[in-house]
Amino acid sequence: MANPSDLSGKPLKLIIVEDDRQIQELLRILLNGTPGFYCQAVFSTATEFLAALPELQPEMVLMDIDLGDDLNGIEAVRQLRQLRPNIPAVMLTVHEDSEAVFAALCAGAVGYLIKGIAPTELLAALRDAANGGAPMSPRIARRVVETFHAGTQNPLSEREREVLRLLCAGDSYKSIADQLFISGHTVRSHIKNIYEKLHVHSRAEAVVKALKDRLI
Amino acid sequence: MANPSDLSGKPLKLIIVEDDRQIQELLRILLNGTPGFYCQAVFSTATEFLAALPELQPEMVLMDIDLGDDLNGIEAVRQLRQLRPNIPAVMLTVHEDSEAVFAALCAGAVGYLIKGIAPTELLAALRDAANGGAPMSPRIARRVVETFHAGTQNPLSEREREVLRLLCAGDSYKSIADQLFISGHTVRSHIKNIYEKLHVHSRAEAVVKALKDRLI
DNA sequence: GCCGGCATCCCCCATTTGTGGTAATTGTTC
DNA sequence: GAACAATTACCACAAATGGGGGATGCCGGC
Numbered sequence: 001m002a003n004p005s006d007l008s009g010k011p012l013k014l015i016i017v018e019d020d021r022q023i024q025e026l027l028r029i030l031l032n033g034t035p036g037f038y039c040q041a042v043f044s045t046a047t048e049f050l051a052a053l054p055e056l057q058p059e060m061v062l063m064d065i066d067l068g069d070d071l072n073g074i075e076a077v078r079q080l081r082q083l084r085p086n087i088p089a090v091m092l093t094v095h096e097d098s099e100a101v102f103a104a105l106c107a108g109a110v111g112y113l114i115k116g117i118a119p120t121e122l123l124a125a126l127r128d129a130a131n132g133g134a135p136m137s138p139r140i141a142r143r144v145v146e147t148f149h150a151g152t153q154n155p156l157s158e159r160e161r162e163v164l165r166l167l168c169a170g171d172s173y174k175s176i177a178d179q180l181f182i183s184g185h186t187v188r189s190h191i192k193n194i195y196e197k198l199h200v201h202s203r204a205e206a207v208v209k210a211l212k213d214r215l216i
Numbered sequence: 217m218a219n220p221s222d223l224s225g226k227p228l229k230l231i232i233v234e235d236d237r238q239i240q241e242l243l244r245i246l247l248n249g250t251p252g253f254y255c256q257a258v259f260s261t262a263t264e265f266l267a268a269l270p271e272l273q274p275e276m277v278l279m280d281i282d283l284g285d286d287l288n289g290i291e292a293v294r295q296l297r298q299l300r301p302n303i304p305a306v307m308l309t310v311h312e313d314s315e316a317v318f319a320a321l322c323a324g325a326v327g328y329l330i331k332g333i334a335p336t337e338l339l340a341a342l343r344d345a346a347n348g349g350a351p352m353s354p355r356i357a358r359r360v361v362e363t364f365h366a367g368t369q370n371p372l373s374e375r376e377r378e379v380l381r382l383l384c385a386g387d388s389y390k391s392i393a394d395q396l397f398i399s400g401h402t403v404r405s406h407i408k409n410i411y412e413k414l415h416v417h418s419r420a421e422a423v424v425k426a427l428k429d430r431l432i
Numbered sequence: 433g434c435c436g437g438c439a440t441c442c443c444c445c446a447t448t449t450g451t452g453g454t455a456a457t458t459g460t461t462c
Numbered sequence: 463g464a465a466c467a468a469t470t471a472c473c474a475c476a477a478a479t480g481g482g483g484g485a486t487g488c489c490g491g492c
Contacts, residue, residue, distance in 0.1 A: 170421035205386035
């Protein structure tokens, strides 16, 4: 690909999708004021962005997750991925929770940056993404890496595995509570934590993951 | 491979892993007293067996499942498979439940015999395995075969299997309805029927049964 | 010492699920 | 044609579940 600090060649042509007008402007000024970058267009909604996509030939998209009551950024990335598989999307958002991170990466985002990132770092991250990298804010990167470790050793605590085992057996929260001599509230807490760690949202998904990954 | 009743050529060199001393002796005597077989070594634990494996060149392993508090036989077979992919392992155990059978076969066992098998049949089974066969006690064989004709064992209709598949994916009734282009009411009906046929009362139990019995 | 993970307990509330029914249509089998 | 399974659809209600909070004490690592 191009040189990381490509000041001589053609600038990186990118699109911003962001519903906050103020941030829109800041980003546009930052990009257009920096040699090597060119902000081709800014959209406040994913719908507008996707509609305009056919006429534009951006090289990259900088995408927010929360876009008002419009299509959210993750869904937008999913659709972008289907329409133009080789336009990389970098998320720039406030969401630091793993849920959003994994949803975004699964949807096809190549990078994940937290708003509040320093301008120079943002620019470096965009160059990184253009060069085939996967820029991520440090804490995000750590979290992502950890999920791979999770494959080798499961992230669940001893107690959580016990709960998961009973969850797989189809026991109700109440029944699990009775068997483990703890309150139903505690069972719920464990289950919430299990779901978060496994990145699932229901008992069925947890059961499937438990069986497939031999977590219990 | 060699002739099934290979009395003239080199005997079949095998190792026994079995924690019951009495059975150990019976097997050793049986094998060493029969032309065409040679019991190279006997181990009481999988750990000892795996440790000694590098120095031995057995042609086959006869493996028990329950090995005290040591590594169990299924795990031992899994590891044997990784170390020496072409040494076939035959399970000789009391476990007749499908759980153990499938776990063993998935781990890489080529045969599965039930303790109590007649000596002549055991010898025949070992010859069978040496010749590339897959010796199994009759009832085990039946069980294995049944998993292939999904129709007999699993009483679910085509539509019900589709619903079950989505149920395993964790989809909500509503989502299932949308994907199958039917109403949520119909999904509920199907699920009620599925639960009745599988003798379960919850999604989790259904998922487990579906995965374990390969219903989908 | 402070922070993070773990285990425990509690609250509220919307949604989902499980179960009890009924019933029409279609296709197959006896 | 009767009997039956499969598929579709609907109603109502109680129970279970999932997600959002928050709180405590304990322990181990930096």
